[in-house]
Amino acid sequence: MVINSLLSVFISHCIDSNYYSNSLRLVIFRSEMVFTLSDQHHLLSKIATNDGHGENSPYFDGWKAYDSDPFHATKNSNGVIQMGLAENQLCFNFVQEWIKRNPKASICTVDGVTQFKDIAIFQDYHGLPEFRNAVANFMGRVRGGRVTFDPDRIVMSGGATGAHESITFCLADPGEAFLVPTPYYPGFDRDLRWRTGVQLLPVVCESSNNFKITEAALEAAYEKAQEAKIKVKGLLITNPSNPLGTILDRETLRSIVNFINQKNIHLVCDEIYAATVFTQPKFISISEIIEEDIECNRNLIHIVYSLSKDMGFPGFRVGIIYSYNNAVVNCCRKMSSFGLVSTQTQHLIASMLSDQEFVESFIAESAKRLAMRHRIFTRGLSQVDISCLKSNAGLFVWMDLRRLLKDSTVKAEMALWRMIIKDVKLNVSPGSSFHCSEPGWFRVCFANMDDDTMEVALRRIQTFVLKGKEADLEVKRQRWRNDILRLSLKPLRYDEMTMTPRSMMSPHSPIPHSPLVRART
Amino acid sequence: MKLLSRKTTCNSHGQDSSYFLGWQEYEKNAYDEVLNPTGIIQMGLAENQLSFDLLESWLAKNPEAVGFKRDGESIFREMALFQDYHGLPIFKNALAEFMAEIRGNKVRFDPNKLVLTAGATSANETLMFCLAEPGEAFLLPTPYYPGFDRDLKWRTGVEIVPIQCSSSNSFQITESALEKAYRLAQKRKLKVKGVLITNPSNPLGTTMNLIELNLLISFVAAKGIHLISDEIYSGTVFNSPGFISITEALMDRNLHGSEVSNRVHIVYSLSKDLGLPGFRVGAIYSNNDTVVAAATKMSSFGLVSSQTQYLLSAMLSDKNFTSNYATENQKRLKKRHDMLVSGLQEAGIGCLKSNAGLFCWVDMRHLLSSKTFGAEKELWKKMLYQVGLNISPGSSCHCTEPGWFRVCFANMSEETLNHSMQRIKDFVDSTTDVVSRRHRLVVRNSRRRSSHDRDSER
Numbered sequence: 001m002v003i004n005s006l007l008s009v010f011i012s013h014c015i016d017s018n019y020y021s022n023s024l025r026l027v028i029f030r031s032e033m034v035f036t037l038s039d040q041h042h043l044l045s046k047i048a049t050n051d052g053h054g055e056n057s058p059y060f061d062g063w064k065a066y067d068s069d070p071f072h073a074t075k076n077s078n079g080v081i082q083m084g085l086a087e088n089q090l091c092f093n094f095v096q097e098w099i100k101r102n103p104k105a106s107i108c109t110v111d112g113v114t115q116f117k118d119i120a121i122f123q124d125y126h127g128l129p130e131f132r133n134a135v136a137n138f139m140g141r142v143r144g145g146r147v148t149f150d151p152d153r154i155v156m157s158g159g160a161t162g163a164h165e166s167i168t169f170c171l172a173d174p175g176e177a178f179l180v181p182t183p184y185y186p187g188f189d190r191d192l193r194w195r196t197g198v199q200l201l202p203v204v205c206e207s208s209n210n211f212k213i214t215e216a217a218l219e220a221a222y223e224k225a226q227e228a229k230i231k232v233k234g235l236l237i238t239n240p241s242n243p244l245g246t247i248l249d250r251e252t253l254r255s256i257v258n259f260i261n262q263k264n265i266h267l268v269c270d271e272i273y274a275a276t277v278f279t280q281p282k283f284i285s286i287s288e289i290i291e292e293d294i295e296c297n298r299n300l301i302h303i304v305y306s307l308s309k310d311m312g313f314p315g316f317r318v319g320i321i322y323s324y325n326n327a328v329v330n331c332c333r334k335m336s337s338f339g340l341v342s343t344q345t346q347h348l349i350a351s352m353l354s355d356q357e358f359v360e361s362f363i364a365e366s367a368k369r370l371a372m373r374h375r376i377f378t379r380g381l382s383q384v385d386i387s388c389l390k391s392n393a394g395l396f397v398w399m400d401l402r403r404l405l406k407d408s409t410v411k412a413e414m415a416l417w418r419m420i421i422k423d424v425k426l427n428v429s430p431g432s433s434f435h436c437s438e439p440g441w442f443r444v445c446f447a448n449m450d451d452d453t454m455e456v457a458l459r460r461i462q463t464f465v466l467k468g469k470e471a472d473l474e475v476k477r478q479r480w481r482n483d484i485l486r487l488s489l490k491p492l493r494y495d496e497m498t499m500t501p502r503s504m505m506s507p508h509s510p511i512p513h514s515p516l517v518r519a520r521t
Numbered sequence: 522m523k524l525l526s527r528k529t530t531c532n533s534h535g536q537d538s539s540y541f542l543g544w545q546e547y548e549k550n551a552y553d554e555v556l557n558p559t560g561i562i563q564m565g566l567a568e569n570q571l572s573f574d575l576l577e578s579w580l581a582k583n584p585e586a587v588g589f590k591r592d593g594e595s596i597f598r599e600m601a602l603f604q605d606y607h608g609l610p611i612f613k614n615a616l617a618e619f620m621a622e623i624r625g626n627k628v629r630f631d632p633n634k635l636v637l638t639a640g641a642t643s644a645n646e647t648l649m650f651c652l653a654e655p656g657e658a659f660l661l662p663t664p665y666y667p668g669f670d671r672d673l674k675w676r677t678g679v680e681i682v683p684i685q686c687s688s689s690n691s692f693q694i695t696e697s698a699l700e701k702a703y704r705l706a707q708k709r710k711l712k713v714k715g716v717l718i719t720n721p722s723n724p725l726g727t728t729m730n731l732i733e734l735n736l737l738i739s740f741v742a743a744k745g746i747h748l749i750s751d752e753i754y755s756g757t758v759f760n761s762p763g764f765i766s767i768t769e770a771l772m773d774r775n776l777h778g779s780e781v782s783n784r785v786h787i788v789y790s791l792s793k794d795l796g797l798p799g800f801r802v803g804a805i806y807s808n809n810d811t812v813v814a815a816a817t818k819m820s821s822f823g824l825v826s827s828q829t830q831y832l833l834s835a836m837l838s839d840k841n842f843t844s845n846y847a848t849e850n851q852k853r854l855k856k857r858h859d860m861l862v863s864g865l866q867e868a869g870i871g872c873l874k875s876n877a878g879l880f881c882w883v884d885m886r887h888l889l890s891s892k893t894f895g896a897e898k899e900l901w902k903k904m905l906y907q908v909g910l911n912i913s914p915g916s917s918c919h920c921t922e923p924g925w926f927r928v929c930f931a932n933m934s935e936e937t938l939n940h941s942m943q944r945i946k947d948f949v950d951s952t953t954d955v956v957s958r959r960h961r962l963v964v965r966n967s968r969r970r971s972s973h974d975r976d977s978e979r
Contacts, residue, residue: 043747043784048651048815055818092598099589099597108580108587108832116580117573123798158639158823159604165822169676173526174655195650195676195819264524299524314604315827317639331529335676338646339639339823343799344832 052194057186062417062427071425073452081457084427086242086395087448088276088312090369091362095311098358105351107344119343125336127156131346134353135320139305141359142275147287149322155332156346157319158339160272160306164191164236166335167302167321170328171266172198172233178268179203179221179235181213183398183434183441185242192236201225201232204437207400210389211244213237213252218259234266234300235259240273240283243434243443244398245391247277253289257296268302275310275363277393278371290324298324307349309395310366316345370395370447373454377446380458384465395447399428402440404468413439424464426457534671539901541667543911552909554936562941565911567723567879568932569757569796571853572846576795579842587832596831603827606820608637612830615837616804620789622843623756628768630806636816637830638803639823641753641790642672645717647819648786648805649677651812652747658682658711659749660702662694664882664918664925666723673717682706682713685921688884691873692725694718694733699740715747715784716740721754721764724918724927725882726858726875728758734770742781749786756794756847759855760876783809791833793879795846800829854879854931857938861930864942868949869964879931883912886924888952897923908948910941 041049054060062084071079103111107119122128132151139149157163172178174197180188181203192200203221205211218235225232237256239248248256260267269286277283286303290296303322308314318341321332341349353359378388378397389398405412410432417430420442431441446454543565552560580587589597603609613632620630638644653659655678661669662684673679684702686692699716706713716737720729741748750767758764771782787806792798802825805816837843861881862872873882889896894916901914904926915925930938 043652043745044809044811044815045651045654048811053815053818087602089598089602092601095601096595096597106587106589109584110581113577113580116577117570120573120576120797120799121568121570123792123801158643159821162822170526170529171524173528190818190821195822266524308604313601315601317604317824317826327525327529331525331534334534334671337640337671338643338676340801342801342826342829345826345828348828 047195052190054186054190054194057189057433060186062421062429065421066427069425071453071456073456077456078425080421080425080427081453081460082427082448083445083457084429084443085448086309086443086445087314088309088366088370088395089448089450090373091312091366094362094365095352098352098355102351102355105348107347112347115347119347122343123340125156125333125340127154127341128343128346128350130350130354131341134350135305135318137356138353138359139274139320139322141356142310142363143283143285143288147285147291149287153322153324153329155321155323155329156336156339156341157321157332158341159308159314159317159319160270160304161187161191161319162317162339163304163306163319163321164188164268164270165194165196166332166339167268167304167323167328168192168196168198169335170331171268171302172196174198176231176233177201177225179218179225179232181205181211181217181237183211183243183431183436184236185238186429186433186435188236198233199230201230202435202437203235207389207438207441210246211241213248213256215255215259218256222263232263232265234268236268236270238270238273239286240271240277240393242273242394243396243429243431244389245394245396246389247281247283247393249281250284250289253284253286254292254294257286257289257294260300261296264297264300266300266302268304270304272304272306272309273394274305275366276370276395278367278374279392281392283393299328300325302328311362316349317341318345318349373446377444377454377458381461384462386461386465389441396443396445399442399444400440401442402438404465405440408439410439416440417442420464424460426460528676534675538667538670539898539914539917543901543905543913546905547911552937554934554940559909561905561909561911562937562944563911563932564929564941565913565927566932567793567927567929568798569793569850569854569879570932571857572796572850575842575846575849576836579836579839583835583839587835589831600827600831603830604824606817606824608635608825609827609830609834611838612834613637615834616789618840619837619843620755620806622840623794623847624764624766624769628766628772630768634806634808634813636805636807636813636820637825638805638816638820639825640792640798640801640803641751641788642668642803643801643820643823644788644790644803644805645669645672645749645751646675646677647816647823648749648788648812649673649679650819651815652749652786653677653679653714655679656711657714658706658709660684660699660706660713660716662686662692662698662718664692664724664915664920666719667913667917667919669717679714680706680709680711682709682711683919683921684716688873688922688925691727692722692882694729694736696736696740699736703744713744713746715749717749717751718767719751719754720767721752721758721877723754723878724880724913724915725873726878726880727873727882728762728764728877730762731765731770731773734765734767735774738767738770738774738776738781738785741784745784747784747786749788751788753788753790753793754878755789756850757854757879758877759851759858762876764877778808786812794850797833800833801825802829802833857930857935860935860938861928861942864939865928865945866964867942868946869962870945870949871964873925880927880929883926883928884924885926886922888949889924892923894923900924901926903948908944910944 066080066082069079071081103109106112107116132154135154136149136151157166177199178192179201182205192198201221203217205213222232271285274283290301301324305320307318323329387400404416413430413432420426420428429443547561547563550560552562589595613635617630617632617635638647658680660682663686673681682702682705684698686694703713737748755764767785771777776782789804791802807813871884875881888900897914897916904910904912913927
């Protein structure tokens with residue numbers, strides 16, 4: 001109502017002064033928008049107008065900062081480097097070589113166009129048989145051939161995003177809940193909850209034991225739900241973990257299986273990072289555990305997979321639901337109508353992943369390149385005393401910046417994060433956006449850029465940390481100066497106390513003085 | 522404790538419908554000219570297989586565009602990484618222009634108001650999630666596409682209330698039918714959030730005239746509700762009267778940019794017009810910014826493969842290709858349509874006069890043993906198992922009158938179509954019923970008459 005009256009005053013002023021321009025029309029237009037926005041809440045569904053899409057999370061804010069000022073080696077070398085996007089860009093040349101050698105894999109080439117019509121009209125939600133066979137084969141190879149997957153249980157979805165939503169629709173009714181160990185991928189808040197009406201309840205994991213999922217934590221989360229009278233329908237785990245980059249050991253997996261069987265709830269295992277395990281220990285899939293000597297109702301076991309991370313094809317939207325429960329397979333297959341994989345893409349993937357030689361060499365080469373990136377990155381961080389959670393998988397590290405926080409609060413973490421984006425010009429993801437119980441952790445992606453950009457990113461981090469140390473030192477110096485003034489000590493001591501940044505660095509550090517640091521001294 | 526959700530055990534996915542059962546029978550015993558000449562001919566699948574040669578020759582002429590290359594450089598990496606739910610700008614631009622071209626460029630579409638989805642299936646479901654709460658309702662004119670029962674209702678919890686249309690006026694929507702449907706919803710204590718129409722109609726194959734469109738606009742304006750126009754068959758109009766899009770009708774009444782236009786949304790897809798159902802290319806077009814924003818975020822659950830977006834952006838940007846394709850495709854559809862209509866007339870079977878779509882709405886009421894849906898089901902089974910044709914019974918499309926069937930004509934070769942006509946003729950000939958023979962005579966005579974009045978209304 002206030003806006004209404006202000007607006008009418010403005011309009012009358014403009015009319016009185018014979019002033020009528022585009023800006024006035026714009027104001028009127030905007031005011032109409034303002035009035036109709038509140039109408040939207042009656043006109044549209046709650047889902048369309050609430051925040052369930054989760055995009056107001058800081059996880060996405062950093063992306064916006066990147067979008068408005070993206071780093072480019074030559075055109076914008078001061079731009080923001082994107083380290084908040086878990087993409088795998090390390091093996092494209094490898095894939096491109098294969099594509100060049102296999103023109104039939106594309107239905108658009110001279111060699112492949114004979115199949116164009118059949119592929120273009122194929123809309124059976126079972127998917128192309130050769131696609132399902134190839135994906136089942138690939139999933140088995142990624143697990144070292146220790147298990148095989150049945151192509152008839154392979155169900156398509158619109159990426160892992162679509163897979164998670166569909167399987168949630170299948171397993172839970174609105175108001176029911178899934179337990180998820182923290183920290184977890186922020187997208188789950190949208191994928192599992194937004195349109196389904198299902199809740200997510202955290203299983204709190206802590207750094208004191210490297211964020212292990214303990215029986216106690218599981219039981220505590222379950223109890224809490226019971227007390228709140230919320231029906232728990234399942235547990236969702238991501239293995240290898242996003243954002244931790246770690247894999248679950250056999251003991252933890254077995255205790256999880258025991259837990260869900262005992263409670264008679266589902267276990268959804270998101271294994272989309274399975275092929276990003278780059279060093280020992282070897283990855284253990286839930287599909288292996290259930291083949292062991294363990295009591296398990298297979299109707300409770302479901303796997304979500306995708307080619308977005310392992311192969312680096314997020315654009316192709318290849319999501320997979322693999323369930324050991326026939327009713328779930330049937331239901332999810334019907335639901336896959338809402339997010340089938342383009343047959344053009346099914347055809348390409350079928351050709352690529354049924355090439356055994358390519359598959360084996362890709363898996364090996366990808367792991368090698370990820371290992372090297374991880375090694376260079378973590379070494380660079382350790383040179384400025386930044387540690388990461390020890391990890392052997394994923395496209396990121398879980399960086400420990402707790403000691404850089406003003407205090408152990410989310411507020412301090414967000415302040416640090418804003419500083420990192422604004423001053424260091426890196427988009428990293430704050431732990432709070434992953435629902436981490438302890439402030440100070442950040443997920444930093446390392447596989448979505450070339451070697452040179454990674455070097456730039458490392459240098460920026462190192463500079464920032466050193467600057468921080470210099471700043472700390474300056475604070476200490478100031479305190480000391482005050483003390484001197486108070487205690488009337490000789491100025492000579494002050495000179496002796498002055499330290500240059502270089503002397504703080506390890507004698508082995510190759511990092512030259514940053515101009516920022518130089519400017520201070 | 523119940524292990525799975527209610528959605529797994531309810532029937533809202535609609536797949537127990539005869540519409541889908543016929544398909545299953547076809548799968549088990551599919552016709553092949555050489556390998557299985559007595560098999561079931563699929564006439565229940567609204568596919569457009571008539572113009573693939575045009576697509577294939579375009580591909581042959583444009584190797585760089587489709588070989589993941591730009592200026593000789595590979596763009597594979599860029600393409601494989603592209604997952605922005607706003608969609609590829611060049612693709613959306615091309616699609617917006619393609620949609621305008623289909624409407625004779627009488628209207629223009631803003632690519633920023635276009636949301637890409639995994640097929641029209643996903644577009645329709647997404648609009649429901651955006652516009653209605655569980656338990657609320659949309660009004661749909663009958664008969665309608667059986668898939669709507671799943672797409673609009675299953676996971677959304679939204680209800681469909683039918684707007685009953687009848688053969689007495691060629692199934693056109695009337696004001697009284699609209700009001701009756703609205704009252705029926707109120708009686709069932711369902712809040713009506715909008716009307717969904719398919720124009721051109723599936724299964725009727727007819728386009729709506731300005732009177733009907735204006736009626737709908739006035740109705741939704743008065744009730745303050747939404748109007749969704751599913752225009753996925755807009756490019757299949759092969760005869761007069763031409764296609765009038767809802768956008769054009771709004772413009773005609775100077776309602777472009779008005780409050781009611783904010784509640785009008787279009788669904789589109791390339792599955793029918795270009796014959797590419799496998800590629801899963803659907804779209805929502807809305808003037809309502811909040812709907813566009815919400816639908817865009819929801820499209821994460823079913824984005825169009827970047828590989829497909831790249832291919833089709835090249836194809837649809839080629840204006841020579843698109844205009845030639847449209848003309849040729851419509852010519853071929855008309856030919857097929859006329860073949861089916863005359864073939865059926867030989868057997869004494871009439872169709873609703875139609876000018877669009879990939880099917881005809883066939884009148885087999887005279888072949889029913891009684892005016893009941895039970896008799897319709899009997900006839901459908903005879904057609905499926907005896908005659909070997911999978912056609913879609915009107916009841917699966919929620920038609921209120923038994924005896925109508927949707928028969929597709931664009932998903933097979935000419936020889937197969939002729940063969941199916943022969944089978945129908947043989948079946949009808951074998952029927953010794955005097956009434957049906959007399960009816961055949963009447964229908965054959967009407968064919969001689971109708972060739973003189975092509976331009977008459979419906």
